Amino acid sequence: MNSNIDFDALLEQAKAASEKAYVPYSGYRVGAALLCSDGSFFTGCNVENASYSLTLCAERVAVVKAVSAGWKDFSAIAIYVEDDELFPPCGACRQVLAEFNPELPVLYANRNESVLTDLGVLLPQAFSLSDR
Ligand code: THU
Numbered sequence: 244m245n246s247n248i249d250f251d252a253l254l255e256q257a258k259a260a261s262e263k264a265y266v267p268y269s270g271y272r273v274g275a276a277l278l279c280s281d282g283s284f285f286t287g288c289n290v291e292n293a294s295y296s297l298t299l300c301a302e303r304v305a306v307v308k309a310v311s312a313g314w315k316d317f318s319a320i321a322i323y324v325e326d327d328e329l330f331p332p333c334g335a336c337r338q339v340l341a342e343f344n345p346e347l348p349v350l351y352a353n354r355n356e357s358v359l360t361d362l363g364v365l366l367p368q369a370f371s372l373s374d375r
Contacts, residue, residue, distance in 0.1 A: 250350045250359065253278055253321035257352075260286035260301065261323050267291060272325035273301035277309050280316040285309040302336035306343070319348040329353045331365055341369035 253276045261274030266289060273289045287304030302322060309317070320340065322332055331351050332340075340347055340362055347362045362369070 248278065248319050248348065250319070250321060250357075253284065253319060254323060254350060254352055254357065256284060256286055257301075257321040257323040258325075260288045260305075261325050262288075264288040264301070264325075265290045268293075268295065268298075274323045275301040275305040276321045277302075277305040277317055278319045278321075279309065279314045280318050283314070285312065285314070300333060300336050302332050303339050306339055310343075315343055317344050317347055319350070322349070322351040324351075324353050326353050327355065329356055329358065331358070331360070334366070337362060337366040338369060341366050341371070345369050345371070 256276035257274040260276060261272040264272040266272055268291050275287045276284050278284045285305050285308045287301045287308060289301045290299045290304060292298050302320065324330065345362055349361055349365060350357055350359045
């Protein structure tokens with residue numbers, strides 16, 4: 244259940260992370276905060292590159308920080324974009340998040356509004372090798 248998750252607090256962490264975004268090309272600041280089952284969290288921001296395709300999304304930065312620190316049991320993610328338009332996370336990030344929790348609650352927000360959904364909605368039939 245989502246009811247015991249403090250999404251407001253998680254979103255504040257995502258917003259703070261967006262301030263660290265390295266975005267000289269798009270100017271589009273994204274921050275993510277990934278909540279672990281014990282209440283700890285990892286943040287990420289997008290990190291762009293002059294070789295554009297090497298750009299890292301905020302969500303995946305948060306995932307690799309968490310997994311490389313030994314965490315794989317995730318309860319939710321909040322994603323903040325410093326913008327007036329609201330977009331859900333990109334497909335690549337949905338697939339990477341689904342690796343660890345295909346039903347992960349996802350809050351995405353911009354300056355004015357937020358949407359609470361989950362990966363089961365955002366990425367139905369995610370690719371998985373677990374049934375092999
Ligand atoms: N971006 C993210 O950080 N997360 C997403 O889910 C979508 C896109 C970043 C990548 C790039 O730095 C900028 O947003 C514009 O695509």
